Amino acid sequence: MIGKEVSGTFSAKHPVGRYAGKGTGHLFPERSFEGNLMNPEELKYNPSHEWVGISEEAGERIAVVGITDFAIEQLTDLVYMALPTVGAQVQAGEQFGEVESVKAVSSLISPVDGQVVAVHSELVDHLEQLGEDPFGKGWIMKVKLTDETKLQQLLDYAAYKKQCAEEA
């Protein structure tokens, strides 16, 4: 199909309230991510400005993914966001969601391979959280990793800051 959506599993601002239930979506409801601030210096980064932090949860390696303060500042006024659904498979380098600023729809690119186990679905109605707390309450999704080798291809903090300086 021409122009097929990458995953076809997005939920956007308006459908979320109607179809996806309220609050944070979780594949495993017992898990709860409180949006604690992650230390940017310990994270890995996509060149396309998504961050990823790794944690252990119930014996599994879980990646928490968001977008950086630099990207949010560059995008300026965000108006809509579309997120993946819990259970979807994501692949490193492929689109997992979308965000619209005043002039542009931009793809969100997954930094990891795996299955989405939680989505911060409240975010689509509270986009201000992305700007206020991009490394905490602005988290976007949690992914159960299937291939950790992909993490080695990501930028560390120093390399990412260097890239931002070049782009600014």
Add this chain to the structure above:
Amino acid sequence: MHPQVSLPMSSDTVGFYLTDGPRSGAENMTCDQLMLEQAATTNRPLIRFYTWMHPTLSLGYFQKYSDRQQHGPSQQIDVVRRATGGGAIVHHYDWTYAVAVPTTLLGTPTKTHASHGASQLLYDTVHGSVVAWLRDLGWDARMWDAKCQAATPPGLGCSFLCFERRSPGDIVVGNAKVMGSAQRRNAGAVLQHGSLLLQSSPHAPSLAGLHELCGETPAVQQPQKSSYEQDVRMAAGFRRCLVAAMEQLLGGHFGELSVLGALLPEANFEAESRFQSEKWTRRL
């Protein structure tokens, strides 16, 4: 799928452009999407100028279909959903363009994703060239800027119609917006789609186009109401100005193509396209 067409290449050719149409809304949106995908895979920028077979309402990517109810004059015309953001556009008496540029050509350090600054540069390049061209023709055109933004009445930023919204970079004559553009940024390429409003349409009567704005602004040199022949010449001027701006931005020549198959060999309107489907159009 089209048969292989040889491309007019010279040593400094960086991309190609085509004047196309009229086509249906779904076909036009399919072409835009293919341009985005092809620019990323071939590393070659493309420009398409196009017209519409019927008056068509194009919805922005994230607009709600039900918001269409708010706008009575466009209820009966065709509707399609774009891949780009922004507000709805009534394509009737307008000139539409799409530009797709590989991120590698936009000076992006990562070579994988267009930086926001580079995408903004593309936007400013196209709009800046059109402002200069309109001013040469006598319209008092300018870009809407942050100072104007501060004086924008509340609510203008979220009107249903793109041309009733105002944001920095929009092209205005007086207070009337005559050109707006929006982008889709993917890994690998940026698509920019825009429309220059020539004349008011009965399907969007609240909007004035260039024809209505003749003589109503303190123009540098008063433009005259144009005839069909003048419109044809103006369309050619619009294309030249935009192509020249892209050539300057990317430092090379754009070759002119005469058939869609040369620009987009994968275009096949008999194949399933999401832009034809009600599911896509009404997805929100």
